[in-house]
Amino acid sequence: MIKTLLATAAVVTLSTAAQAQTIGFSQIGSESGWRAAETTLTRQQAEERGITLQFSDAQQRQENQIAAIRSFIAQGVDAILLAPVVATGWDSVLEEAKEAEIPVVLLDRQVDSSEDLYLTAVGSDLVHEGEVAGQWLVDTVGEDECRVVELQGTTGSSPAIDRKTGFENAIEGHDNIEIVRSQTGDFTRTGGKEVMESFLQAEGGGENICALYAHNDDMAIGAIQAMKEAGVNPGEDVLVVSIDAVPDIFQAMANGDANATVELTPNMAGPAFDALEAYMADGTEPEKFIQTESKLYTQDDNPEAEYEARKDLGY
Amino acid sequence: MLLTIRSLTKTFPGTLALDAVDFDLAAGEAHALLGENGAGKSTLIKCLTGAYARDSGNLHLDGAPISPASTLEAQELGIGTVYQEVNLLPNLTVAENLTFGRQPVRFGMIGQRAMRRQAEELLSGYGLDVDVRRDLGSYSVAVQQIVAIARAVALSGKVLILDEPTASLDARETEMLFDVMRKLRDRGLGVVFISHFLDQVYEIADRVTVLRNGKRIVTEETAGLDRLRLIEHMLGRELEAQTAEGAQQPAEPADPSARELHFEGIGRRGKIEPFDLSVGRGEVVGLAGLLGSGRTETAEVLFGVHPAQVGTARAPEGALDLSSPRAAIAAGFGFAPEDRKTDGIVADLSVRENIALALQARRGWSRPLPRAEQNRLADEYIRRLDIRTSDAEKAVGDLSGGNQQKVVLARWLAMNPRFLILDEPTRGIDVGAHAEILRLIEEVTRRDGMSVLVISSELEELVAVADRVIVVRDRSHVAEFTGADIAPDRIMRAIAAPDVAAPDEEAA
Amino acid sequence: MPQVFRRILPQVLTLLAVILLVSLVFPGFVQIDFERGRLVGPIIDVLKRGAPVALLAVGMTLVIATRGIDLSVGATMAISGACAAWAISSGYGLIPALAAAIAAGILSGLWNGTLVAVFGIQPIVATLILMTAGRGLAQLITEGRILTFSHDGLAFFGSGTILGLPVPALIWCVAAVLFALLVRRTALGLLIEAIGINRRASTIAGINSRVLLVAVYVASGFCAAWAGIIATADIRGADANNSGLWLELDAILAVVIGGNSLMGGRFSIAASVLGALIIQTIDTGILLAGFPSEFNLVIKATLVIVILVLQSPNLAPHLARALRISRGAPLVGSSAAREAGE
Known part of the structure; x- marks a missing residue:
């Protein structure tokens, strides 16, 4: 009798564990629209899957993140999602999680710790994003001569370096495409606009420019304004391709001002939850790096609908 | 003599700060250096320690001529200085402060244990119960003072100069400091001690040197020195002729009903006890007292720099608001402060x-x-x-x-203005300008009917210009003199101490 | 007038030298065309792009003259821009949007001024509070996103033109002239200088230094509000994260290049504004020159160091003397003259 009761209890416990998990999520903060969208989408994904999400906003401080993870461990969550604010200094807290047998999945950014301290990392490949953007330009201009101006991200930042490298990889061997000017716009609209103004001045009022490649959409949006004010028609006189796929760039595409964008998806949680589910069901070890799709969107992809779908994600 | 100074002269643009000053310090002596602000005390110390370059004069230490070009050099020669604001590093440990710059080094590293032992040795004999491993800042100012002294003695060891060391100490701490000073004196050090607390001077000093207006006035044994005479030396009364002239001036009608401004019970805690004051039109009221007695505080309370907490001010047209300088100016007041560099120009x-x-x-x-x-x-x-x-x-x-x-x-x-407050209007200025300013006070009061309150530590100056003199002591107005009673010796007695001042003057 | 001109002469010469230098690497720098009803050219861009820093420098000059500093102007720009964008996108119309932005700037100034003048907090600490907290405040208004709007009236303040001249350039010119007239045609300039040199003595002389101190921080907030309006109007959106980011440092630099002492006292608004133009000319010149962006900051820093060293009071007498010797004029150094006068 007692045995049966115990067995039933065990079954009940097991089944709840499999169905309604509790997962802790230590987010960096809300410094950008993209980050806000990541938070929104993570909550949505958790809700759809019936997962209880314990959310903690670290406000850009590693010590807050470490404290949050310790508290997740103490609460005995089933897994932890971590978007690390910096790359170093995670060893001891990740070991604590490992000892407590709580799998950790890294979102969006990597850490310098040993690979066996976390289950997997979900992120995009920044070089690949640049390559997708470059390939679009190669396909679009064909054999025509094309002088490209490039708006770089913040000098020395890894997205700026990798997105530049990827784009250059893609146009390599296509001698008709040439980057004639490249300057940093600090990932901001103001920066994009100011630098584009100087590009237009330097390149005969824009007549000598065939395409603009911006390391993010915000700089492209700033540059589009600069072109309009200078009497240049963005999207037609100058092709505009950028990266991130924030809602406003879809609006610009709908207006015909921008041509293409490469998505850096804020949905890192979806693949993370998939990997965790498989791991918990039968112990499947995922790859140590799960690359999210870098999807290309053009004016043909119904930008109005994409804008509507994204505008409330918190971008 | 351990230290002799002969004919030390130092000028700054427009002022003769030290005028051929002589000074002697014997080994095993505590020697007080006295004088009002601007008398030249700190200039003398700075010339002695190499902080200032002297214009002329000789310094001899142990009979050998010295000429330190920096405080560091003076230190190496044997002259150490401790200032009122302790110039050590509060965030280092006591041991580090004591051994700073000459830490025991082993294999290129500072030996912590050796440093601690060295520090404890240095402090032994000072009667301090401190843990040298703790931060200096965690101890009281008195302990910090003594640590600073210990460091200065260890570095220098012949002459120790203490610049107002007791200014921020309470009575018990002062006693502790004096114990240390006596011990050092008995060990044969020469101690120079600057203070304006006369009680302390009498308690600790063997001899006293008084400076006034950059001149050495006197050097005497403390034991035989009358307190009144000491104050006389500090405030000066050489201009006997002028004094007499001042007394002969036709006394202004001191009819209180003719007075224009009435202050009743004006005071501020910690600055000046409540006092009454009436000032007549065209009258010059003098305010006498030692530094820190409450004379400047009286001016600052009247002018709203530190507004009065109690009391009222009245003029013929009604009550006056003196809650700020602006308000005081609106009431027709003016104020030329004592420290003209920081408060005036x-x-x-x-x-x-x-x-x-x-x-x-x-x-x-x-x-x-x-x-x-x-x-x-x-x-x-x-x-x-x-x-x-x-x-x-x-x-x-x-x-x-x-x-x-x-x-x-x-x-x-x-x-x-109808009422002008002048705090030390002639301090540190040359003789010619001095006379001009006194003439000016005369002119604006007699001719324009302006009322003036003059604060001065030069009694003959007050005697010369004032129609009435009020004496301030220990933050209270204690005596008042009018007409023929305005005489330096009477004022001086009132300044000196209650037991010296005559009871009738006390009541006045 | 000649006295004013003598005061700003070093800045004018520096600006001309920088323009000459930039023209060497980008020959078309001084070329100005008239296209589609507006003046176009790098110089026009400098006048337009320099607007935020020039405006901030006007307010910063007054604050620094009181021996203060206002680190919060960049954050105030973000707050004001966010207020304007929020008001316009909520349908309140142009005038309420401008009023909201300016009110936000004035409130920021009141906050800083109160901390400094009433509570006696060191200006660098007092304004640091708003510098760090202000951006968070702006983000609350924009809800963490770039709050975009499409209102041509507001956008006019960023990209419109009057008589072919960009509106931002006109705004800072008007602000600089108005503030210069305000302080020099009244006694404000003298009183501000007096409290900057010796606040205690000034208070005893009857100057209401507390009210004046609050006023200069309010003026700084007011200028920052206009800078924020321009920055927001320029990109048709309030970017709380980036609007005015680090511009407080450029503004301080402009004031310093303008020959104003951080120790307070004598000041010249005209010289500060010239300082802002010098900085912007360098910035625009770097962009036009086409050097790799890794060199931007190095080039800017090098030029700024050279300018500051040339203007340094320790070097000036030597330079003057060297010039005189080379011209063969009699050698009467200014220091010698000063000694003789004493």
């Missing part, structure tokens, strides 16, 4: 702008004083007060002390 502004400043402030920002009017004012006062400047556009900071003082006076005379 605005150094980078021109003579013209400095003279126009208070007038402009009263008119308000939206009604600028026309440039022509400013020029006229500046030219008038440069001529009238004989301000020595190449032109009205010169920055006031480039003028000499006496001329700066005249500019501050011009600023207030341009306002035509």
Whole structure:
């Protein structure tokens, strides 16, 4: 009798564990629209899957993140999602999680710790994003001569370096495409606009420019304004391709001002939850790096609908 | 003699700070250096420790001529100095402070244990119970003082100079410090001690040297020195002739009903005890007292710099608001403060702008004083007060002390106040300017009917200009003299101490 | 007038030298065309792009003259821009949007001024509070996103033109002239200088230094509000994260290049604005020159160091003397003259 009761209890416990998990999520903060969208989408994904999400906003401080993870461990969550604010200094807290047998999945950014301290990392490949953007330009201009101006991200930042490298990889061997000017716009609209103004001045009022490649959409949006004010028609006189796929760039595409964008998806949680589910069901070890799709969107992809779908994600 | 100074002279632009000063310090002696502000005490110390270069004069230590060019050099020669504000590092440990710059080094590293032992040795004999491993800042100011002394003695070991060491200590801590000073004296050090607390001087000093206006007035054994005579030396009463003349002046009618301004029970805690004061039209009231007695505090309370907490001020037209300098100025007051560099002049502004400043402030920002009017004012006062400047556009900071003082006076005379407060109007200025300023006070009171409150540590000056003299002691107004009673010896007795002052004067 | 000109002469010469230098690497720098009803050219861009820093420098000059500093102007720009964008996108119309932005700037100034003048907090600490907290405040208004709007009236303040001249350039010119007249045609300038040199003595002379101190921080907030309006109007959106980011440092630099002492006292608004133009000319010149962006900051820093060293009071007498010797004029150094006058 007692045995049966115990067995039933065990079954009940097991089944709840499999169905309604509790997962802790230590987010960096809300410094950008993209980050806000990541938070929104993570909550949505958790809700759809019936997962209880314990959310903690670290406000850009590693010590807050470490404290949050310790508290997740103490609460005995089933897994932890971590978007690390910096790359170093995670060893001891990740070991604590490992000892407590709580799998950790890294979102969006990597850490310098040993690979066996976390289950997997979900992120995009920044070089690949640049390559997708470059390939679009190669396909679009064909054999025509094309002088490209490039708006770089913040000098020395890894997205700026990798997105530049990827784009250059893609146009390599296509001698008709040439980057004639490249300057940093600090990932901001103001920066994009100011630098584009100087590009237009330097390149005969824009007549000598065939395409603009911006390391993010915000700089492209700033540059589009600069072109309009200078009497240049963005999207037609100058092709505009950028990266991130924030809602406003879809609006610009709908207006015909921008041509293409490469998505850096804020949905890192979806693949993370998939990997965790498989791991918990039968112990499947995922790859140590799960690359999210870098999807290309053009004016043909119904930008109005994409804008509507994204505008409330918190971008 | 351990240390002898002969004919030490030091000039600053416009002032003779030290005028052929002699000074002797014997080994095993505690020697107090006394004088009012600006007498030359700190200049003497700075020349001695190499902080200032002297113009002329000789220094001998142990019979050998010395000429330190820096405090470091003076230290190495054997002259150590401890200032009122302890100049050690509060965030280092006591041991680190004591051994700073000569830590015991082992294999290129500082030996912690050796350093601690060395520090404890240095402090032994000072009667301190401190853990040398703790931060210096965690101990009281008195302990910090003694640590600073221990360091100075260890570094120098012949002459120890203490600049107002007791200023921020309470009675028990002062006693502790004095114990240390006595021990050092008995060990054969020469200790120079600057203070303006006479009780302390009598308690600790073997001899006293008094400086006044850059001159050495006297050096005497403390034991045989009458307290009254000491104050006399500090405040001076050489101008007997002028004193007599002052007494002969026709005394102004001291009829209280004719007085224009009445202050009743005005006071502020920690600054000045409540006092009553009435000032007549055209009257000059003198305020006498030692440094820190409450004389400057009286002025600051009257002018709203530190507004009174209690009391009322009345003028013929009604009650006066003296809650801020602005309010006091609106009531027709003016105030030339004691420290003209920090409280008086605005150094980078021109003579013209400095003279126009208070007038402009009263008119308000939206009604600028026309440039022509400013020029006229500046030219008038440069001529009238004989301000020595190449032109009205010169920055006031480039003028000499006496001329700066005249500019501050011009600023207030341009306002035509009914009541002008002058705190040490003649301090640190040359003899010629001194006489001119006294003549000016005479002129504005007798001719224009302005009332003036003069604060001065020079008694003969008060005797010369004042119709009435009030004595301040221990933050209270303790005595008042009028007419023929205004005499330096009476004032001095009132300043000295209650048991010296005659009871009738106390009641006056 | 000649006195004013003598005061700003070093800045004018520096600006001309920088323009000459930039023209060497980008020959078309001084070329100005008239296209589609507006003046176009790098110089026009400098006048337009320099607007935020020039405006901030006007307010910063007054604050620094009182021996203060205002680190919060960049954050105030973000707050004001966010207020304007929020008001316009909520349908309140142009005038309420401008009023909201300016009110936000004035409130920021009141906050800083109160901390400094009433509570006696060191200006650098007092304004640091708003510098760090202000951006968070702006983000609350924009809800963490770039709050975009499409209102041509507001956008006019960023990219419109009047008589062919960009509106931002006109705004800072008007602000600089108005503030210069305000402080020099009234006694404000003298009183501000007096409290900057010696606040205690000025208070005893009857100057209401507390009210004046609050006023200069309010003026700084007011200028920052206009800078924020321009920055927001320029990109048709309030970017709380980036609007005015680090511009407080450029503004301080402009004031310093303008020859104003951080120790307070004598000031010249014209010289500060010239300082802002010098900085912007360098910035625009770097962009036009086409050097790799890794060199941007190095080039800017090098030029700024050279300018500051040339203007340094320790070097000036030597330079003057060297010039005189080379011209063969009699050698009467200014220091010698000063000694003679004493």
